[in-house]
Amino acid sequence: MVSKDVLTGFVERLAKGASLSSEDRRQLEDLTLQDTSRAIAFGIMPETVGVVLEERSRLLQTVYPQIDQFCQTHPTLADHLLETLWNLWLPLATWLAAKRQASDRPWIQGILGGQGTGKTTLGAILTLILREYGYQTISLSLDDLYKTHRDRQQLSQADPRLLWRGPPGTHDIALGLQTLDALRQPTGQTIAIPRFDKALHNGAGDRTTPTIINGADIVLFEGWFVGVRPVDPVVFDQSIAPITTDADRTFARDMNAELHDYLPLWERLDSLLVLQPVDYRLSQQWRKQAEQQMRADGRPGMSDAEIDAFVEYFWKALHPELLIKPLVTHPDEADLVIEIQADHSVGAVYRGGAC
Numbered sequence: 001m002v003s004k005d006v007l008t009g010f011v012e013r014l015a016k017g018a019s020l021s022s023e024d025r026r027q028l029e030d031l032t033l034q035d036t037s038r039a040i041a042f043g044i045m046p047e048t049v050g051v052v053l054e055e056r057s058r059l060l061q062t063v064y065p066q067i068d069q070f071c072q073t074h075p076t077l078a079d080h081l082l083e084t085l086w087n088l089w090l091p092l093a094t095w096l097a098a099k100r101q102a103s104d105r106p107w108i109q110g111i112l113g114g115q116g117t118g119k120t121t122l123g124a125i126l127t128l129i130l131r132e133y134g135y136q137t138i139s140l141s142l143d144d145l146y147k148t149h150r151d152r153q154q155l156s157q158a159d160p161r162l163l164w165r166g167p168p169g170t171h172d173i174a175l176g177l178q179t180l181d182a183l184r185q186p187t188g189q190t191i192a193i194p195r196f197d198k199a200l201h202n203g204a205g206d207r208t209t210p211t212i213i214n215g216a217d218i219v220l221f222e223g224w225f226v227g228v229r230p231v232d233p234v235v236f237d238q239s240i241a242p243i244t245t246d247a248d249r250t251f252a253r254d255m256n257a258e259l260h261d262y263l264p265l266w267e268r269l270d271s272l273l274v275l276q277p278v279d280y281r282l283s284q285q286w287r288k289q290a291e292q293q294m295r296a297d298g299r300p301g302m303s304d305a306e307i308d309a310f311v312e313y314f315w316k317a318l319h320p321e322l323l324i325k326p327l328v329t330h331p332d333e334a335d336l337v338i339e340i341q342a343d344h345s346v347g348a349v350y351r352g353g354a355c
Helices: 004-015 022-034 036-041 049-071 081-101 119-131 149-158 173-184 233-237 246-267 282-296 304-317 320-329
Strands: 107-113 137-141 191-197 206-213 218-223 271-277 336-340 346-350
Touching: 004 022, 004 049, 004 081, 022 036, 022 049, 036 346, 049 081, 049 119, 081 107, 081 119, 081 336, 081 346, 107 119, 107 173, 119 137, 119 218, 137 173, 137 191, 173 191, 173 218, 173 246, 233 246, 246 304, 246 320, 271 320, 282 304
Parallel strands: 107 218, 107 271, 137 218, 271 336
Antiparallel strands: 191 206, 336 346
16 A cells, blocks of 8 residues: 555655656556545545546646745644645645536536635636646635624614624614625626625624626635525434533524525525544634734734634534534535544545445
């Protein structure tokens, strides 16, 4: 079996423009096929692996300088840069390019991922790589679809349980549908992509100037519950921390019911990718690390106790074990699942339902 250290050596040489011997290429093909679930997810078969890796090598040499420069400003990516680029970012971009090529209209790719899973970084990297295929990529976040500050104030007055923006019910679904439909079926007119500034109103956030584009080939629509569907309310009869009281269960059921309104948005997705932490509780740890770094840099940050309350609030609204896990385990929901390890590196990659 070929080791990962050997893989890194191969990729380092390719990134520098060197060529591999026939034996090296054979070993690289073997290593690619040994990761069966990843090979299946990206449609790599024994009879095609040689051609696939030849194209990936070409793409690596073209985009590596840009990706390396990007990662200089993202220190957490440096330790796993070449491995992640070779094993995830390049094949994922190629997979998306093939989807777009086979479609007669722009491709809408849903990306589901919680705090710290790397949604924004993934979007930026894919945009760089897909440019080499000649495709224009635009990112749209579920956060960009928040209701206005004034509307959310009225919403929280009507339902004091909506303490923060984020849960189902705090988004302008009509705006999302209008935007995705305009992107899916461009008419030649300019398209306004909504944007949201979280710093406005002392951190409460509000709409800001939209991004004006003429169209896009691929749309990356990401968010912490993009694609999440309502489940049978009976699942909330059990106690699963932090849903432990009658009030918690009522809130969870109500948020679950709100998800019905989001289904038309999810129907606009052509496929769904899930960034899945190996343990959903890692999001709490990652948020603490981020806030601790902010405080160390002299910027205001939440205390650990405030973070616990904040993260648990969202778990009460949409508990990952009850609402996101079904997407990963069901073969007809998530097209791709990417595991995120505790150190933010990428673990297994597989098709939904294959875990």
